[in-house]
Amino acid sequence: MSTVIPSIAPASVDLPVAGGTLTVAQILLPGVPRGAVVLLREEHGTDGRMAVLMNALAEHGYESFAADLATLSSEPLSDEAALAALGDLVAHVGSHGWTREQTGVVGYGFGGRLALLAASRTQLGAAVSVSPEGVGRSTPGRPALVDAVPAVVTPWLGMFGAVDDLAPADDVRTLAKRLVGPSPQYSEVVTYPGVGGLFFHESAEALAHAAMFDSWQRVVEWLNLRVVPRPTPYAEIWSLKQALGE
Amino acid sequence: MSQFIDDDREMPRFRVNRKAMVDPDVFAKERDEIFDQVWLYLGHETELKKPNDFKTRNVAGRPMIFGRDAKGAIQVWLNSCPHRGAMICREPAGNARFMTCFYHGWSFSSSGQLVAVPGDTSYGPEFERPGLATPARVDSYAGFVFISFNPDVEPLVDYLAGATDFIDLIADQSEQGMQIVDGTHEYSVKANWKLLVENSVDGYHAVSTHQRYFEMVMASGVELDGAKMGQSVALDLGNGHTVIAGGPDTGGIFGRPLSEAGTAEKKARFDAFRDKYGDAWVDRMSGSRNMVIFPNLVIIDLVMGVVVRKIDPVSPDYMEVTAWELVPPEEGAELKRQRLDNFLTFWGPGGLASPDDVEALETCQRSFASHRELPWSDVSRGMAGEQHPSGSEELQMRTWWRRWNEFMTGEVLPPEEHLAPAAMYTAPRPSLPAQQPTA
Ligand code: FES
Ligand SMILES: [Fe+2]
Numbered sequence: 001m002s003t004v005i006p007s008i009a010p011a012s013v014d015l016p017v018a019g020g021t022l023t024v025a026q027i028l029l030p031g032v033p034r035g036a037v038v039l040l041r042e043e044h045g046t047d048g049r050m051a052v053l054m055n056a057l058a059e060h061g062y063e064s065f066a067a068d069l070a071t072l073s074s075e076p077l078s079d080e081a082a083l084a085a086l087g088d089l090v091a092h093v094g095s096h097g098w099t100r101e102q103t104g105v106v107g108y109g110f111g112g113r114l115a116l117l118a119a120s121r122t123q124l125g126a127a128v129s130v131s132p133e134g135v136g137r138s139t140p141g142r143p144a145l146v147d148a149v150p151a152v153v154t155p156w157l158g159m160f161g162a163v164d165d166l167a168p169a170d171d172v173r174t175l176a177k178r179l180v181g182p183s184p185q186y187s188e189v190v191t192y193p194g195v196g197g198l199f200f201h202e203s204a205e206a207l208a209h210a211a212m213f214d215s216w217q218r219v220v221e222w223l224n225l226r227v228v229p230r231p232t233p234y235a236e237i238w239s240l241k242q243a244l245g246e
Numbered sequence: 247m248s249q250f251i252d253d254d255r256e257m258p259r260f261r262v263n264r265k266a267m268v269d270p271d272v273f274a275k276e277r278d279e280i281f282d283q284v285w286l287y288l289g290h291e292t293e294l295k296k297p298n299d300f301k302t303r304n305v306a307g308r309p310m311i312f313g314r315d316a317k318g319a320i321q322v323w324l325n326s327c328p329h330r331g332a333m334i335c336r337e338p339a340g341n342a343r344f345m346t347c348f349y350h351g352w353s354f355s356s357s358g359q360l361v362a363v364p365g366d367t368s369y370g371p372e373f374e375r376p377g378l379a380t381p382a383r384v385d386s387y388a389g390f391v392f393i394s395f396n397p398d399v400e401p402l403v404d405y406l407a408g409a410t411d412f413i414d415l416i417a418d419q420s421e422q423g424m425q426i427v428d429g430t431h432e433y434s435v436k437a438n439w440k441l442l443v444e445n446s447v448d449g450y451h452a453v454s455t456h457q458r459y460f461e462m463v464m465a466s467g468v469e470l471d472g473a474k475m476g477q478s479v480a481l482d483l484g485n486g487h488t489v490i491a492g493g494p495d496t497g498g499i500f501g502r503p504l505s506e507a508g509t510a511e512k513k514a515r516f517d518a519f520r521d522k523y524g525d526a527w528v529d530r531m532s533g534s535r536n537m538v539i540f541p542n543l544v545i546i547d548l549v550m551g552v553v554v555r556k557i558d559p560v561s562p563d564y565m566e567v568t569a570w571e572l573v574p575p576e577e578g579a580e581l582k583r584q585r586l587d588n589f590l591t592f593w594g595p596g597g598l599a600s601p602d603d604v605e606a607l608e609t610c611q612r613s614f615a616s617h618r619e620l621p622w623s624d625v626s627r628g629m630a631g632e633q634h635p636s637g638s639e640e641l642q643m644r645t646w647w648r649r650w651n652e653f654m655t656g657e658v659l660p661p662e663e664h665l666a667p668a669a670m671y672t673a674p675r676p677s678l679p680a681q682q683p684t685a
Contacts, residue, residue, distance in 0.1 A: 186296040186341040225342040229362045238375050
C-alpha cells in the first residue's frame with residue numbers, strides 16, 4: 001500500500017442517520033471515478049489506517065466513505081440499529097450519484113459483520129468482510145452470524161485468521177458451508193494460516209505481513225471483478241444508441 | 247477410392263491409411279473441413295453454478311470463455327480482446343462480473359459488453375464500441391453445451407441424430423438432473439487424436455490392454471461375468487456418431503463391488519426409475535455405453551461412472567484430453583464415494599486403465615513412422631456376415647471413419663448391412679418430458 005502518489009486527506013462530514021449523527025470520512029475524486037466503496041471500520045479502530053486504505057482505493061479509482069458505526073451509541077450497538085444507519089450511509093453514497101451496483105462494502109471486525117449482514121439483505125456490487133465479529137457467538141442484539149445469515153444476495157468475500165479465538169475454525173467452516181454452496185450469489189471464504197484476527201494490520205512478523213498484503217490484494221480484486229463501473233460520457237452515449245437500436 | 251479409406255465390401259475388409267495419423271496437411275484439413283464445420287462440445291451447464299461463473303478452455307484450437315452472465319444465462323465468448331488481441335481471461339475458472347484485459351485495460355461485462363475503456367475520449371463519440379465476439383452458434387442438449395463456428399450448421403438435435411437417445415439414457419439417471427463433479431482430469435497423449443476416438447469405443451482391447459485392471463478387480467473379490475461382458479452391440483447413430491451398448495445390468499460390471507448399502511441404494515434408485523420409465527428403457531439405462539459424438543466428444547457410462555471426455559487435437563502426433571465425471575447429485579454419500587473411487591481407479595489419468603490406453607496409443611504413433619512401408623491399419627472385425635456386430639468388433643470405428651472420410655474427401659460410403667440389433671438395445675423412451683439439468 002505504499003505509494004508515491006501524494007496522499008489525499010479525507011474530508012470529514014457529519015451525516016444525520018437513524019440513531020444519531022455519524023462522522024463520515026470521505027474521499028471524492030475528479031473525472032469519472034470507477035466506483036464507490038463504503039468502508040466500515042472495526043469498533044474503535046483508528047482513523048489513520050482508514051485514510052491509508054481510502055487512498056489505496058483512490059489509486060484504483062474508487063471514491064470511498066468510511067465510518068465507525070459503533071460510535072453512534074455508548075452502548076454496544078445492535079445489528080438492527082447499525083444496519084438502519086448503514087442504510088442512511090449508503091443513501092448518502094447514492095446522493096453522490098452511485099447506484100447500489102456501483103457500490104461495494106468492505107468492513108473490518110464489527111464493520112465486517114455489518115458488511116456480511118448487508119450482503120445477505122441487499123444487492124450491492126460486492127461485499128468483503130475482514131475478520132467479521134461474532135461468527136459463532138452471539139451477544140445481545142448481535143446473534144451469531146452462522147444463525148443470522150441464511151445466504152448472500154451480494155457476492156461476498158470473507159477473510160479470517162486461522163488462529164483467531166473469536167472466530168474458531170469450526171465456526172468459520174460452518175459459515176462457509178452455509179454460504180458458499182447454497183447462496184444465489186458467488187461467495188468465497190479465505191483463511192490465513194498462523195495468524196489471529198488482526199492480520200489486516202501491518203506487522204513485522206512474516207505470516208502476518210503476508211496475510212495483510214494478500215488480503216488487501218483480494219479486497220481490490222473482489223471489487224474490480226464485481227462493482228459496476230460508472231460509465232464515461234462517451235460510454236453513456238454509446239449505450240443510449242444501443243438502447244435505441246441504432 | 248479415397249486415399250485414406252479402403253472400404254472393400256466384397257472380401258470384406260476395411261482399412262485406414264496411417265498417413266491420416268501423421269500428415270500435417272491432413273491435420274490442417276481436418277481443422278477446416280471438420281472442426282470448422284460441425285457442432286463441437288464446449289462444456290456442461292452444471293459446471294457453472296452461480297451467476298458470473300466462468301471456465302476457459304479451447305475448442306478447435308480457439309481459446310473460449312464459457313460462462314454465465316449476471317442474470318445466470320449461459321454465454322460463450324472468444325477469449326480474445328477486440329482491441330488488439332490479448333487474452334481477456336487467463337484463469338482456468340472463476341467468477342467475475344467484469345473482466346479487464348490486462349494489456350490496455352478495456353473491461354467487458356459477463357454479458358459481453360465493453361463497459362470501460364481507459365481514456366476513451368481519444369476515440370470520439372461516434373466510435374462503435376466492440377463487445378466480445380461469439381462463435382457462430384451455441385446450443386445445448388440435456389445440459390451439454392455445443393458450439394459451432396459454421397453459421398450454416400444444421401440444428402444441434404438434427405446433428406446429434408441417434409446420439410440423443412443415449413444422452414437421454416444418462417440424463418434420466420437423476421431426478422434432479424445429472425451434474426458434473428467439480429474438477430477435471432487433464433492429460434495429454436503423444437498420439438494422433440483419432441487414435442483415442444477409436445480407443446474410446448474399442449471393446450476388443452479391454453481384456454488384453456487392461457489385464458492389470460481386471461486382475462485388480464478379481465483380486466477384490468468380483469467374479470467377472472463373461473456372459474454379461476459379451477453381451478453388447480455396436481450401433482451406427484447417424485452423422486458419424488456411434489456407440490457400444492451393453493445389455494441390461496452391464497453398467498457396473500467392470501467396477502469394484504459395491505457395499506451392501508450401496509447395492510441396496512442403487513437397486514432402490516433403479517426400481518423407482520422402473521416405475522417411472524418402464525422396464526425396457528430402464529434395462530437400457532442399466533447397461534453400459536461407450537459413445538463417440540462426432541468428431542471428438544466421448545461419453546462413457548461404465549464401471550458406474552459417467553465420463554465426459556473432450557479430445558483436442560494439437561498437432562498430428564499430440565492431443566490434449568479433458569475429462570469430467572457426471573453424477574446424479576441425489577445419490578447418498580456411500581454410493582457417491584464408491585462411484586468416485588471406481589471412476590478414479592479406472593478412468594483417472596493415474597488410474598489402472600487410462601495409462602495403459604495412453605501407452606498403447608503412443609506406441610501406435612511411434613510406429614507410424616513406418617507408415618510408408620506399412621501404410622494400412624485394419625479395422626475389418628465384424629464386417630463379414632449378417633450378424634449384427636457386437637461391441638468387441640469394429641463397426642463403431644468404421645462408422646466414425648466413414649463420416650471422417652466424407653468430410654475429408656467428399657466420398658460417401660454407404661452404411662453396412664447387417665441384421666437389426668436385438669430389440670432390447672433400441673427400445674424407445676416413453677414419452678415423458680426430457681430431464682433437464684439444474685445447476
Ligand atoms: S488488447 Fe485488450 S485492451 Fe488492448
Ligand atoms: Fe482402454
